[in-house]
Structures are given as C-alpha cells and as structure tokens.
Amino acid sequence: MKKIKEIIVVEGKDDTAKVKQAVEADTIESNGSAINKETIEQIRHAKEKRGVIIFTDPDAPGERIRAIISEAVPGCKHAFLPKDQARSKFDKGLGIEHATIEAIQDALVSVYELTEKTGTEITKSDLIAYGLLGGARAGYRRDRLGELLNIGKTNGKQLLKRLNMFHISKQEFEQTMEVLIQEEKDE
Incomplete structure (x- = not known):
C-alpha cells in the first residue's frame, strides 16, 4: 500500500x-x-x-x-x-x-x-479554437478535459484560470484535446 x-x-x-x-x-x-x-x-x-x-x-x-x-x-x-x-x-x-x-x-x-503563473502559453483563443467556450458541446468538452487532466470540472470562466494554476503546458493541453477529439470521432 x-x-x-x-x-x-x-x-x-x-x-x-x-x-x-x-x-x-x-x-x-x-x-x-x-x-x-x-x-x-x-x-x-x-x-x-x-x-x-x-x-x-x-x-x-x-x-x-x-x-x-x-x-x-x-x-x-x-x-x-x-x-x-x-x-x-x-x-x-x-x-x-x-x-x-x-x-x-x-x-x-x-x-x-495550485500556484499563480504568469505568461502561460494557453490563451482564451485556444479554448475557443478547441470548442471549449461557446457551442453545443463546450460543457461536455470542458468536463472531459478536466477528467483527462485531473483538474476537476470547470465552467467556461474557470477553465483558463485552472489550466494556468495547474501549470498545464500548451503541449499537454493540445495532446489531451487530441485524445478528446479522437474519442468523439470514435463515438
């Protein structure tokens, strides 16, 4: 144990x-x-x-x-x-x-x-581009992203802050979004 x-x-x-x-x-x-x-x-x-x-x-x-x-x-x-x-x-x-x-x-x-980080690579534009803000599946995608990254469930306003606070790199974010997108294609 x-x-x-x-x-x-x-x-x-x-x-x-x-x-x-x-x-x-x-x-x-x-x-x-x-x-x-x-x-x-x-x-x-x-x-x-x-x-x-x-x-x-x-x-x-x-x-x-x-x-x-x-x-x-x-x-x-x-x-x-x-x-x-x-x-x-x-x-x-x-x-x-x-x-x-x-x-x-x-x-x-x-x-x-959780620590404050300045100059993070992930932007609000990235969230919009990956369909995490606005749109029919945004809520589902945020929830699933939170699960895959183990950062918990967030709403649209909280997501960027939480990604920054947990020091999620843009590379890790993009790789996780690719997994999520592939899951959606396989449904």
Missing part, C-alpha cells in the same frame, strides 16, 4: 475510512462545509510540517470547501475525483466514500499544486 507523506483533507469520517483503504495516510476532516477556524489552523500547521492534499467531493459543497481552504491556506496540493467515479451504485450518493480503491489511488497519484 502506497504511503502518502502529505496529510489529506477530506470532508468526513466515511471519506477518511475509504482513503485509508486505498493508501497509507493521515487525514484531517473538514466536517463538510461547517469548516471552522480550529480546523483551518490544523490544516495550516499540517501544511507547514508535512504538506496538505485537499481531496473533496466532486460537487458544489466540495468545491466550496476546497476554495475556503485554498484561500485560507495557500500552497496546498489538490486531488480531484471525476463525478462518474464518485457515484454510489446503490443510491444517489456522490462522494469519495463511494469511489473504488483504484479511483482514489489514481486521484492521489495525479496531484496538482
């Missing part, structure tokens, strides 16, 4: 239990969106000592928690789980606790550090 050096921030006890089935790691639970000052301080301390990976559910509350922590504790790493890999087979549940061990391991291997 792979050992993770950083402390993983999850939303609750069920997430902790599932992560510990997949990897050897310590966790901090945010207790959902009721994240308080004490938890933020605990995360800040963990980041200074060992580093932190934020691993929240792929839904609106999970993204809100991720944003709160990222703003309060800059420099955390991020792991993303695509929605289709976080759905319960038995009910309408969505979350890390419903993912397979393999999906969690894959997400934790593809960790990104």
